[in-house]
Amino acid sequence: MLSETELGDLLTGSGREAFRFELRDRYNSEVGKEPYRRWRTGEPDDHAWHRPWMERVSADVAAGKAWRRVRIVSVPVSDYTRYGIAIGRLSVQAGEDIRYLDRAGAERLGLAPYDAWLLDETRLVRLHFDDADDTFTGAEVVTDPETVTRHLKWRDLAWRCAEPLETFAASL
Template identity: 45%
Template sequence: MPPLIPFEEITHLFAEFQHTAFRLETRRGYATDRAGARYRAFMRGIDPAPEPEHPWNVNVREKAAQGARFSRVRIVDEPPTDGQRFLMATAAGNIEAGEDIRVLPRAEAERLGLPDWDFWLFDSRTLVRMHIDATDTTIGVEVVNDPDEVLAACRARDAARAAATPSADVWARVRSSV
């Protein structure tokens, strides 16, 4: 495994990218979510309130005002796990801020040959591969500038976005079945 750097060392990329920041989410849940009060409340049946002033949403709005775009595709199981349902429930605030969030069934992601690991792709040039352990904790990231790997991530992004459904549409169906 290549040397990993702490996630905090790449956070500047979220403010510095010029055109696009894309995330592929492949996990069935994330430790940071499960550790939070919003997740625990969600598990008790309380819908997460939007957080328009959360630094993430503020940055998304600022970048959108500059003409840049945040997007992500979340790969979900059928039926979705609690962690995946939580992410869909909280997506509305991110979407309201200007982020495009879509959902793709895991079987379709596998059929498309998408990676089974999370990543961020900035301006179709910089790939940040997330390394996440068995407890769903990010243990570090790897910044990849190799043109072949970046191109593969661009192709994965394009395939995932084309096949995915807007998160709000999927959440409406999932929510009505719970």
């Protein structure tokens, strides 16, 4: 299992594309607790904690790498999902393409029921979380061609069916 740091290194080292399936209704990380609290209470946030991600995405996109993500969310959306939309706008400004798909639609499509990254169409990185407290517990790299191909098909299906962030946000 990869640690969070090792996962970050793997994402940084991928070449042409990084695609994320994001399925959890909530993520619990130390770095995200205070920004989420500030957002909920309407306090200002300079987003310094998010700047390294935005800089990474921006530099990669300028160099020709694609960063894409489909967030599968429960409807009606939670405050946490609304927060994700607000922060997602910053990532979109940096060059990441983020789309949303409601959970019922994703289930009808038969998409994978877990979070994962697809890297350069050759590697699947399945993410693991503690269901009791929503914390990241590790990631496993899968290179089996059949498994990767199945996830590529799910990626393409999810991408076609999902709405761009702003379209989804406008529907709320």
